[in-house]
Amino acid sequence: xxxxxxxxxxxxxxxxxxxxxxxxxxxxxxxxxxxxxxxxxxxxxxxxxxxxxxxxxxxxxxxxxxxxxxxxxxxxxxxxxxxxxxxxxxxxxxxxxxxxxxxxxxxxxxxxxxxxxxxxxxxxxxxxxxxxxxxxxxxxxxxxxxxxxxxxxxxxxxxxxxxxxxxxxxxxxxxxxxxxxxxxxxxxxxxxxxxxxxxxxxxxxxxxxxxxxxxxxxxxxxxxxxxxxxxxxxxxxxxxxxxxxxxxxxxxxxxxxxxxxxxxxxxxxxxxxxxxxxxxxxxxxxxxxxxxxxxxxxxxxxxxxxxxxxxxxxxxxxxxxxxxxxxxxxxxxxxxxxxxxxxxxxxxxxxxxxxxxxxxxxxxxxxxxxxxxxxxxxxxxxxxxxxxxxxxxxxxxxxxxxxxxxxxxxxxxxxxxxxxxxxx
Amino acid sequence: xxxxxxxxxxxxxxxxxxxxxxxxxxxxxxxxxxxxxxxxxxxxxxxxxxxxxxxxxxxxxxxxxxxxxxxxxxxxxxxxxxxxxxxxxxxxxxxxxxxxxxxxxxxxxxxxxxxxxxxxxxxxxxxxxxxxxxxxxxxxxxxxxxxxxxxxxxxxxxxxxxxxxxxxxxxxxxxxxxxxxxxxxxxxxxxxxxxxxxxxxxxxxxxxxxxxxxxxxxxxxxxxxxxxxxxxxxxxxxxxxxxxxxxxxxxxxxxxxxxxxxxxxxxxxxxxxxxxxxxxxxxxxxxxxxxxxxxxxxxxxxxxxxxxxxxxxxxxxxxxxxxxxxxxxxxxxxxxxxxxxxxxxxxxxxxxxxxxxxxxxxxxxxxxxxxxxxxxxxxxxxxxxxxxxxxxxxxxxxxxxxxxxxxxxxxxxxxxxxxxx
Numbered sequence: 001x002x003x004x005x006x007x008x009x010x011x012x013x014x015x016x017x018x019x020x021x022x023x024x025x026x027x028x029x030x031x032x033x034x035x036x037x038x039x040x041x042x043x044x045x046x047x048x049x050x051x052x053x054x055x056x057x058x059x060x061x062x063x064x065x066x067x068x069x070x071x072x073x074x075x076x077x078x079x080x081x082x083x084x085x086x087x088x089x090x091x092x093x094x095x096x097x098x099x100x101x102x103x104x105x106x107x108x109x110x111x112x113x114x115x116x117x118x119x120x121x122x123x124x125x126x127x128x129x130x131x132x133x134x135x136x137x138x139x140x141x142x143x144x145x146x147x148x149x150x151x152x153x154x155x156x157x158x159x160x161x162x163x164x165x166x167x168x169x170x171x172x173x174x175x176x177x178x179x180x181x182x183x184x185x186x187x188x189x190x191x192x193x194x195x196x197x198x199x200x201x202x203x204x205x206x207x208x209x210x211x212x213x214x215x216x217x218x219x220x221x222x223x224x225x226x227x228x229x230x231x232x233x234x235x236x237x238x239x240x241x242x243x244x245x246x247x248x249x250x251x252x253x254x255x256x257x258x259x260x261x262x263x264x265x266x267x268x269x270x271x272x273x274x275x276x277x278x279x280x281x282x283x284x285x286x287x288x289x290x291x292x293x294x295x296x297x298x299x300x301x302x303x304x305x306x307x308x309x310x311x312x313x314x315x316x317x318x319x320x321x322x323x324x325x326x327x328x329x330x331x332x333x334x335x336x337x338x339x340x341x342x343x344x345x346x347x348x349x350x351x352x353x354x355x356x357x358x359x360x361x362x363x364x365x366x367x368x369x370x371x372x373x374x375x376x377x378x379x380x381x382x383x384x385x386x387x388x389x390x391x392x393x394x395x396x397x398x399x400x401x402x403x404x405x406x407x408x409x410x411x412x413x414x415x416x417x418x419x420x421x422x423x424x
Numbered sequence: 425x426x427x428x429x430x431x432x433x434x435x436x437x438x439x440x441x442x443x444x445x446x447x448x449x450x451x452x453x454x455x456x457x458x459x460x461x462x463x464x465x466x467x468x469x470x471x472x473x474x475x476x477x478x479x480x481x482x483x484x485x486x487x488x489x490x491x492x493x494x495x496x497x498x499x500x501x502x503x504x505x506x507x508x509x510x511x512x513x514x515x516x517x518x519x520x521x522x523x524x525x526x527x528x529x530x531x532x533x534x535x536x537x538x539x540x541x542x543x544x545x546x547x548x549x550x551x552x553x554x555x556x557x558x559x560x561x562x563x564x565x566x567x568x569x570x571x572x573x574x575x576x577x578x579x580x581x582x583x584x585x586x587x588x589x590x591x592x593x594x595x596x597x598x599x600x601x602x603x604x605x606x607x608x609x610x611x612x613x614x615x616x617x618x619x620x621x622x623x624x625x626x627x628x629x630x631x632x633x634x635x636x637x638x639x640x641x642x643x644x645x646x647x648x649x650x651x652x653x654x655x656x657x658x659x660x661x662x663x664x665x666x667x668x669x670x671x672x673x674x675x676x677x678x679x680x681x682x683x684x685x686x687x688x689x690x691x692x693x694x695x696x697x698x699x700x701x702x703x704x705x706x707x708x709x710x711x712x713x714x715x716x717x718x719x720x721x722x723x724x725x726x727x728x729x730x731x732x733x734x735x736x737x738x739x740x741x742x743x744x745x746x747x748x749x750x751x752x753x754x755x756x757x758x759x760x761x762x763x764x765x766x767x768x769x770x771x772x773x774x775x776x777x778x779x780x781x782x783x784x785x786x787x788x789x790x791x792x793x794x795x796x797x798x799x800x801x802x803x804x805x806x807x808x809x810x811x812x813x814x815x816x817x818x819x820x821x822x823x824x825x826x827x828x829x830x831x832x833x834x835x836x837x838x839x840x841x842x843x844x845x
Contacts, residue, residue: 061467062467062468062469064468064681067468067681068468068678068681068682071674071675071677071678071681072674072675072678074670074671074674075670075671075672075673075674075675075677075678076671076675077671078486078667078668078670078671078674079486079489079490079667079668079671079672079675080671081490081659081664081667081668081671082489082490082491082492082493082494082659082664082667082668083493084659085493085494085658085659085664086493086494089550090553091658091659093658093659093663095663095666095667098667109468323558324555324556326518326522326556326558
């Protein structure tokens with residue numbers, strides 16, 4: 001019996017929730033750090049170390065199904081590389097790209113020992129608290145600018161250059177030529193990253209039945225990022241909630257939700273966020289550059305010849321091609337990364353593994369929200385910060401051992417503190 | 425006896441099972457880590473480490489395959505062109521450089537280069553790539569060839585052709601301007617001499633201005649860095665071998681996990697502990713420990729279950745345990761069921777009431793029964809909890825699958841695994 005199993009159930013739940021919430025907090029705090037002198041996020045080895053320590057302490061174990069799928073996916077994709085070089089014309093092969101992919105998804109072979117719903121709710125409670133603090137800082141950054149204090153990238157001033165992660169748009173003015181910058185809470189990699197984290201925080205607060213005022217702070221922080229990433233996750237999560245019996249939980253938050261929406265729409269920030277909804281119609285918009293333009297640009301090359309379709313054009317080839325278009329902001333979404341780089345054969349095996357990481361979690365809202373975000377809008381395969389959210393909210397808790405959170409009776413969705421007290 | 429056996433079965437709630445049940449499946453519990461109803465398997469890291477030879481073979485095979493497939497794609501050489509008169513406007517520079525990036529692959533350039541290299545443009549076109557170096561006025565041109573010298577010669581020919589075609593375009597534009605101006609001068613004359621003179625002067629001035637504009641606007645392109653050497657195109661053999669090695673290794677690990685305990689034999693104590701972390705491990709030298717457990721628990725029956733390959737060790741271990749039990753002041757009966765003449769006789773020794781009423785049946789406090797796991801009579805112990813069990817396994821002889829199955833079947837008897845050399 002390991003250290004975790006020797007604990008009383010309530011203590012076990014508390015410890016597990018702390019570990020996972022701690023992982024989420026680590027993702028917030030370390031997101032701008034790089035491994036010194038490299039373009040790799042410090043978060044990657046940090047999460048791997050977290051996984052190893054958690055395994056040694058008995059908090060997590062290796063999930064056999066996902067481990068086998070991980071081995072299959074990365075074994076096949078590695079073996080297909082020399083085959084691509086032989087049979088596909090014009091390949092671009094980056095072994096480090098493949099290695100990064102493998103490393104980023106290696107922690108996903110783990111699952112928690114204690115996957116009870118009460119523990120999951122504890123974790124959501126802790127995460128929503130952490131996100132509230134993040135929202136406070138996010139709001140502070142906007143308020144300080146409105147008060148006349150110009151934005152200064154304190155992180156870049158304090159942290160040595162070698163430790164700073166490059167290649168991201170840390171922040172930029174809300175409007176062209178303006179002096180108010182989109183809030184990234186000073187520590188965020190991009191406003192969209194903070195937005196995604198706060199969006200998850202709002203969902204966590206809803207599931208954990210936190211107070212409406214706390215929810216209001218989170219939503220306000222979300223607006224201050226002026227980014228649609230968090231709203232995309234939140235919207236999908238809310239839709240999932242609404243189609244399940246769990247919609248009854250939302251009645252409590254209706255007044256503040258209406259108030260927040262009205263207040264938001266009356267501000268320039270809120271109007272800006274609303275405007276993002278239809279921006280995909282412009283080929284130069286952020287949404288289009290993430291979800292539509294990449295397919296238009298890369299599809300002709302992918303289908304040029306049959307070997308390329310079946311075997312792929314090499315790990316990193318899609319990013320290389322996208323970079324060569326010299327189109328600022330053009331991202332490579334996950335489907336392209338998987339099938340353009342590795343082809344239909346190896347790509348299918350890889351896709352099966354990736355989809356398994358979203359399956360059988362305790363909450364459908366989180367799983368579907370993150371799946372939509374990471375497969376349609378975000379570069380959701382090798383950006384550690386983005387991918388780690390799936391680990392925290394879905395994969396570590398899979399396969400679930402209790403009823404799906406959205407299907408639980410209304411009385412079982414009491415605030416997490418009451419649940420933990422009842423089990424004690 | 426059959427009626428009595430049925431009564432035992434009714435009390436025990438278990439059907440008559442054969443020893444083969446011990447060999448069937450694996451329902452080993454791993455604490456809270458397994459989903460209810462799902463048959464857990466061997467821990468993944470331990471299952472992988474137990475098949476190290478497989479990993480070695482997989483890695484070598486993959487490396488060999490990768491090395492063979494990679495390489496042989498020839499060589500690639502790169503030359504760099506520079507736009508020398510693009511101006512200070514970065515947008516204009518980008519426009520010119522990206523235009524040049526496309527021009528390099530255009531038909532006039534490729535045909536010119538192909539003529540210089542005595543080959544067809546079609547042959548060359550599939551081997552040429554160009555790329556603008558972002559935020560600079562440089563454009564790289566790369567050509568793959570069957571070998572290094574060929575690739576170098578080809579790319580330099582393409583670069584020179586690009587420069588030549590650009591200059592030819594300039595000359596052509598200037599020439600066209602002159603032709604247009606001459607036609608204008610000769611064909612549209614005015615009757616009035618003064619007006620005609622003024623017209624000619626104006627045309628001349630305008631022509632001069634346009635010639636100057638064409639010459640100034642047309643950015644100069646030079647070869648900033650001609651190719652002098654080539655590198656391996658595509659994937660080098662060493663990189664291909666590394667990729668193949670990693671792929672082979674990972675797939676071999678997958679096979680090891682899929683294989684589980686199949687064809688695996690009991691190894692060292694460390695290996696068994698890694699594969700069965702919840703098993704209570706001891707050795708044949710721990711007879712005193714086992715005897716102590718029996719005495720302390722107050723049970724009246726200890727079954728020494730002999731797994732395949734370990735029968736001789738089991739009998740001597742049973743005698744050692746019996747000696748220690750006697751040392752604690754208890755009387756002991758030792759029965760080796762394999763020496764009994766009939767199957768029924770073996771079952772009679774192991775049946776529930778016989779194990780419960782040892783004093784009435786044998787006149788002693790404790791019964792130590794040595795039973796072969798492959799005997800049908802061993803099924804009398806499945807699911808039972810009024811005894812203690814010691815599973816004797818022989819290193820490098822006993823199949824791991826047999827040990828796993830026995831642990832699962834005799835879980836109620838708090839089994840101890842005895843590893844014998």
